[in-house]
Amino acid sequence: MKRFAMRQWLIFCTLVALTGAAVSAQQAATPPAEKQPGAQQDQKDQKDGTGVVPPGVKLAPQMPGAGTPKPFHFPSAATKTLANGLRVFVISDHREPSVAARLIILSAGGIDDPAGTPGVAQMTANLLTQGTERRSAQEIADAIDFVGGQLTAQAGKDATTITLDVVKKDLNLGLDLMSDVVLHPAFKPEELARRREQLLSSLTVQYSNPDYLASLAFNHVVYSDSPYGWPIEGTPDTVKKLKSEELSKFHDAHYVPNQAFLAFAGDITLEEAFAVTEKYFGGWPKIDLPAATPAVPAPISGQHIWLIDKPDAVQTQIRVGKLGVRRADPELIPLQVTNRIFGGGYNSRLNTEVRVKKGLTYGAFSSFTPRRYAGVFTAGTFTRTAATVEATKLVVDLMSKMSTGDIAPKELDFARDYLAGVYPIETETAEQVADRVLTAAAFELPADYNSTYPERVRSVSATEAKAIAQRYFATKDLDIVLVGNVTQFRDELKKEFPSAQFTEIPADQLDATRPDLRKPLQTSAAITPESLARGKEILLAGAKAAGGDALTSVKGLAMNESGSMFNQGNEAPIKVSWLVSYPDRSHGQVDFQGQTIMQVCDGKSAWLQFPDKVVDASRFLAEFERGIAMFGGGWGAYQRVLDDKLAGRFIGEEEIDGKKAEGVQLEAPFNSVKLYFDPNTHLLAAAHYQSEGQHGMVDNDQRWGDYRTVDGKQFAYTTTIYRDGAKFLESHIEEVNLNPKVDESLFTKPEAPAPK
DSSP: HHHHHHHHHHHHHHHHHHHHHHHHHHHHHHHOGGGGGGHHHHHHHHHTTTTOOOOOOOOOOOOOOOOOOOOOOOOEEEEEOOOOEEEEEEEEOSSSSSSEEEEEGGGSSSSGGGGTTTTHHHHHHHHHTTTTSBBBHHHHHHHHHHTEEEEEEOOOOOOOEEEEEEEEGHHHHHHHHHHHHHBBBBBOOHHHHHHHHHHHHHHEEEEEEEEHHHHHHHHHHTTTSSGGOTTTTHHHHHHHOHHHHHHHHHHEEEEEOGGGEEEEEOOOOHHHHHHHHHHHHHTSSSOOEEEOOOOOOOOOHHHHHHHEOOOOSSSEEEEEEEEEEOOOTTHHHHHHHHHHTTTSSTSSHHHIIIIIIIIISEEEEEEEEEOOOEEEEEEEEEEGGGHHHHHHHHHHHHHHHHHOOOHHHHHHHHHHHHHHHHHHTOOOOHHHHHHHHHHHHTTTTTTHHHHHHHHHTTOOOHHHHHHHHHSSSSSSSSSEEEEEEETTTTTHHHHHHHSSSEEEEEEGBBTTTTSBBBBBOOOOOOOOHHHHHHHHHHHHHHHHHHTGGGGGGEEEEEEEEEEEEEETEEEEEEEEEEEETTEEEEEEEETTEEEEEEEHHHHHHHEOSSSSSSSEEEGGGHHHHHHHHHHHHHHHHHHHTTTTTOOOOOOOOEETTEEEEEEEEEEEETEEEEEEOOTTEEEEEEEEEEEETEEEEEEEEEEEEEEETTTTTTEEEEEEEETTTTTEEEEEEEEEEOOOOGGGGGGOOOOOOOOO
């Protein structure tokens, strides 16, 4: 993409050069003006359109003056509240045969996420259209696509919004779908698994993007402990832990009509709108929720600079700002006017100085982002690593200059004219009108807010703008976040900001759910003589339940298993024939999706053998060894315990699948594994460990069940593995043979097949 953009830029520059040359040639060929009388030349220029400037005329760049303001009439909305508390707004407009419906639920925003678990509200909203109690995701998509409509659901910080756009004749179908996804979502595990995989893939990319990390960190430090500072989509760790039950619980507790507003705009009458609302949403049960206003964060004192170190970055992302105002604050409109001057557009002070004059960036911006209970002011840009300090200081200096309140009349005029003039253009469609009506209602704005907005903008005085600038652009108290190769600018930055407080965090240690933005150090349960003794007792009890000393006579086993692998809701059959030679060798023939693959571990190395190639897999040796130890419910691990070659410590009791289990932490050659034993049977019930996945390390939860007697020993015939909370593998043993004859050639790594 960058190469394409550069190529386009070079073509553009070439065309400009050629055009300039053509103009120069044309001007050179034109007879000097003094050879013809001035009046005749002017008439000729006007007639022929040559564009030659008459003698004595000097051209100067000048922006066209603003025209006379035209009256703006925002359509009035009729309103009605249903018995269940749902408030309905209707704006009739019969010029086009379409209807826009917008439902906003104030009690289901990101700020309502369970403490420390961001992402619940967003995932709940995302899954609304992915299946209900009577429709599948495909059926919902097909139904709305067939009529050329749109049905979406999205959670923001303050609320969840469900949107519907259909032509008038399909309104009943659209509202049937809309009410179904809002009132009866299924939250199917397979749909959650698919969405989670997509989101984790996206977050893997995002967490390598300095732009994303800068905004993530900045919002968190400015909002402090407020849930406004949590990422709406969640973090990789919180996303992995999401369960369907958790989403269903959030939906039942937060999707309530008496905290919701529904707006219709377009080709619909008041009577029709109120009737269909009663039909499709009248049965939505009312729930009185306790008042839950999030804590408003305290303003920062002094300058605090957060350095997020990303050594591979060649540019630095810069964010500077502090708390702003809430959406209903009467100073928001004067702030928007003042900010348009500072950094709210291409020709603003910030972009003009940082980009146009200094050439430090391709763009610089500032904004006041207001929310229901709080808001934030952000000034941002990016630059090459070597110019980090210069660009950061320039942004802060421009803010300081703005805080003097010295605003030129033409700057103020342009900002007011622009904001007042663009508002009607952004309020033309039924969708835009519905959105503005709901915004005013949800954020408790004055009843005439939308109709008087242009007038309010134009009424911002120079005195008011000056006072706003002095109050909100002062730089004494600021949060500054820089994401880049910190070692290249840290020392110089500290010289330029000697009184600032500095915090430095490696990018891979960033955790937006913690106050200090830093992942906690990984600590484990204390190793004490008591925990080690109890751990050994549990492991020996497990070994005894599985077969006791007789397990040491098992030198190997052969078994066949079949089952399914799951990926993003899709299920594919799998069959594997295993040969295990204890303590550390295994050979598996895997039949999966029409392909046969051999995966082999000889105790010192590992490889995958495909029909046309051999791939070394020795970096996964520990994972092969863990699998060998865990076959059948831990037989390989028990052999090591009985030989006193493996130990573990007691880590407490946990609930596994609704049953109490005793936990033991193994520190094994195959990395850390937590084992959980049934206290009644003493057999291994579950394990938790990490392994390498497609997008980095993944959490695995493994379950064993259906224990059967094999030559006097207990062997688990079913295994289920969950990765990051989603079912990954389910298998069933078909046949087990103990101490089979081992063909040693199976553990000899073959040469790669010659290319055909």
